[in-house]
Amino acid sequence: MAHRQPVIAPPAANMPERKRLTLKDLAAEIDVHYSTVSRVMNPATRHLVADEVAARILQLAEQRGFRPNRIAAGLRTQRSGLVGVVLPDIANPVFPPILAGIESVLARDGYVPIVVNAGADKSRQRFVIDQLMGRQVEGLVLATAERDDPILDYCLKLSIPVVMVNRGEPTGCASCVVSDGLLAMQLTVDHLVKLGHRRIGHIAGPETTSTGQQRREGFLQAVKRHRLRRDDYAVVEAVSYSREAGREACAELFQALPGLTAIAAGNDLVAMGCYDYLREHGIRCPDDVSVVGHNDMPFVDALTPPLTTIRIAVHEMGEQAATLLLKKIGKPEAPVVSVSLTPELVVRGSTAAPR
Amino acid sequence: MAHRQPVIAPPAANMPERKRLTLKDLAAEIDVHYSTVSRVMNPATRHLVADEVAARILQLAEQRGFRPNRIAAGLRTQRSGLVGVVLPDIANPVFPPILAGIESVLARDGYVPIVVNAGADKSRQRFVIDQLMGRQVEGLVLATAERDDPILDYCLKLSIPVVMVNRGEPTGCASCVVSDGLLAMQLTVDHLVKLGHRRIGHIAGPETTSTGQQRREGFLQAVKRHRLRRDDYAVVEAVSYSREAGREACAELFQALPGLTAIAAGNDLVAMGCYDYLREHGIRCPDDVSVVGHNDMPFVDALTPPLTTIRIAVHEMGEQAATLLLKKIGKPEAPVVSVSLTPELVVRGSTAAPR
DNA sequence: CTGAAAGCGCTTACAG
DNA sequence: CTGAAAGCGCTTACAG
Structure with missing residues (x-):
């Protein structure tokens, strides 16, 4: 039902037909x-x-x-004042606050972001970056980075300042700012162990992402530090960071580690998938199984039970990324820097002592 | 804990120090x-x-x-290929999909959006628009519109193509695309009445927003159509579209309409505030009181109970807005059009027959 | 079908 | 302190 209403007033002939001033x-x-x-x-x-x-x-x-006219000025000075931000999926709730952070620091220096939703496909990402280059962006924020990402190489070849955000790349070729996944899993496992859990599973994010990898690593380090026995923990990998993949991986995890009492989920979406699985199978949370998420997405405190999770400094992440990028733009020989932000455990209702 | 790692490789002296080609x-x-x-x-x-x-x-x-170099081309052709998108708050989950919709249709015509988070303050919004004008945007998408919005006048005076999205402005001075709030409330009340509810409250959004106004109007029309008695329905206004404001307004509503069995909330955030209030007061949903939201935000299906709500065509909204804007840019005398998208009731667990 | 020239709106050495 | 001029990288009439 798209109804249209006619013009109210005809375009006044004497309207201030203002050509832009020069x-x-x-x-x-x-x-x-x-x-x-x-x-x-x-x-x-x-x-x-x-x-x-x-x-x-x-x-x-x-x-x-x-x-x-900033366009004319930009042409003359060779500085567009534009920065490209390449997102895999803007609908993912981590990104809006990161974006807000980026924008706020760019604004201080008179820069403005061009945000593009590039999806996960590498050739599409390359296309999008070409577009951005055509528009003379002075730098790029990449939220799409993967392990051995060809896109990063591409950017480096273009010799355009780049910083990665949220996901990193271990090569040290470009700056990145991420949340500390090792520490996060440490906090998670500490919390679970302190509650008395001794049989803990981890649902890892995809191995192609630095976050998936790092959190998995962190989980493994943490369970070893607590001297859990080999057969008292397990890791399964979710095919993606999504609720559905979380549900499926949760099923697998129960196969792999029968009798488990706690799950450290790769992120909140995955944790929600666990909720789905548990509910379907009449397993109560936290009474039978505790669940911990990661990210502290908006409204996970309104789930039942409210989700215990890791809060990451998401706005700060954007700020830091933009700061680094601006620095690099101003001084191309600026050192490559890897910033790791401290996460925080938020204890809510999805974790309790095992029965 | 922001640890820094040193440069891995010194900037190779023979790096392709590529000045951009011309x-x-x-x-x-x-x-x-x-x-x-x-x-x-x-x-x-x-x-x-x-x-x-x-x-x-x-x-x-x-x-x-x-x-x-599109900047140079833009200077010459007087067409920047840039469109400004002014958001009140990018963290609000309605906007990302709208943005995705906007971007997808802009891209088809080689346009690119500059997205700015302008907040609710009108002078800040004006500042932001000035910035965008300086960057020669060819048009503006405003998601910030309010009743009698001075910003709209400002844009009109600038004689720049504008379209409003999500929120409209009834003056007919500029195109807008919104979701049909009258129909939405009609669907909501129909659903509630059919379940057997006869004592229904509405928590309206702020009167300054077109959505708040229109949904309130729709609620009133619907209860009248169902011949509910004057003292069997009530409307209270939430000071903002937020969970906290929803909680407070819910308390008021119970004062204004004791014994109510159903609440039509102004949006999902407000509905979540109702959940909070109900839980605090030991009132069960849907057993004692049914709740309907509006927007179908991500994950409201994961609440307990899963929220019955109105799904709005949010991606489509962005697409339409961009389409209209592009049309206006191409042909400034294009008629003002007001598009109203059909919403849909999604029945989940928060509504049931009254006891 | 191709070249030469003007000009979009700026910035910034260079004179004066 | 101010003006005149060149030039950023394009597009597009205008010739040929």
Whole structure:
């Protein structure tokens, strides 16, 4: 039912058919050269102009609502003020806050992000990056990184500043900012063990992602540190970070580790898949099995039971990524830096002592 | 714990320190005029060039990875290929899919969105729009619209193509695409009445939003159509679309309409606030009170009980908005159009017959 | 079919 | 302190 309503008023013939103003337009009005106006509009060169003249120009510009054309300026200065942000899937709730973080620090330096949803397909990602390059972005934030990602090589070959966010790449060829997955799993397992659990499964994220790998590693380190016996823990891999994959992996995990009392899920979506499985099989959480998530997505506190999970510093992640990128843009020989943000365990209702 | 790792390899001195290629660079290599290369790079003018020459140029361009500078082209053609998207809050889960929808249709025409998080403050929104204007955006998608929004006037004065999304503005000065709130509430109340409810409350969104207003209106129409008695329904207003405001408004509603058996919430967040209130007061849902949300946000099916709600065509909303905007950009005298998308009731576990 | 030229709106040495 | 000029990388009439 898409109903249309007709035009209310015909386009007024005398509408302010304003061609956008230019330096020349303003200059003509005050009878100075347009280069003078240019100097005044840029705070950094303003001091080159007599105060009185500058004031007059500024006032006129304000009054006319003049905004210098950044595209023209960018062409001349070879700086577009644009940064590309490549996302695998904007609908994933981790990304909005990361984006907000990125945007907030870019804005401080007059940069603006172009956000593109590139999906998981590498050739599509490459296409999208080409587009971005055509638009003269000065740098790229990649949230799509995988192990041995060809896209990263591609960017490096393009010699464009890049930073990876959320997922890293262990090669040290480009900066990245991630949440510390080793520590996260450490916190998770510590919590579970302290509650008394001795038989714990982990549902890992895909091995192609750095997060999946690192959390798996962290889990393994943690159970060993607690001297769990080989046959008292197990890891299965979810084919993707999704609820459905979580449900399936949960079934597998019960096969692999019968009698388990706790699950460390690869992320919150996977944890929700565990909830689904448990409910279907009449297994109560946390009474029979405890579940811990990862990410602290919005509203996981409203699940039943409220999900115990790892909170990652997602806004901060975006800020750091943008900061690093800006630094790299300003100084291409800036060192490659790998930032690892400290996560935090949020204990809610999905974990309890085993029976 | 932000640990830094040193540079792995020093920047190779012989790195492809590639200045970005230009038309002239390519032209020089094949010994044609750069205007010829320009004609070839643009599919629309390609036919002007001899096939053999065109093929050679295309091949070289491909080989060199040449991407024409869209900034320069934009300056020359006065078309930036940029569209601004102004969001009140990107963290709100309605927006990501809208954004995805917008982006997908923009991409078809070679446009790209610049997304800015402008918050709810009008002067900040104006600032952000000024920024976007400076970047020569060709049009604006506003997701921030309110009743009598001064920002809309501002855009109109700027005479830049605008379309509003998610929230509308009844003045008919600019196109908008929204979900049909009247129908939504109709569906909601029909469902509740059919279950046997006769004492129904509505928690409306803020009156400053078109959605809040329209849904309230829809609720009122629907209860009247069902001939509910004046004292068998009530409306209270939540100060914002948030869980906390929902919880507070829910308390008020129980004051205003004691013995109510069903709540039509202004949106899912508000519905979650109702869940909170009910739980705190030992009122069971749906046994004692049924709750219906609005939006079908991700994961509300995982709440306990799974939320009955109104699904809005959120991706489609973005697509339509972008389509309308592109049309307006191409033809400024295009009529103002108001698109209203049909919502759908999704029945889950939070509604049942009253006891 | 191809080249030469003008110009989009800026910035920024270079003179004066 | 201000002006005049060149040039960023394109597109597109205009000639030929």
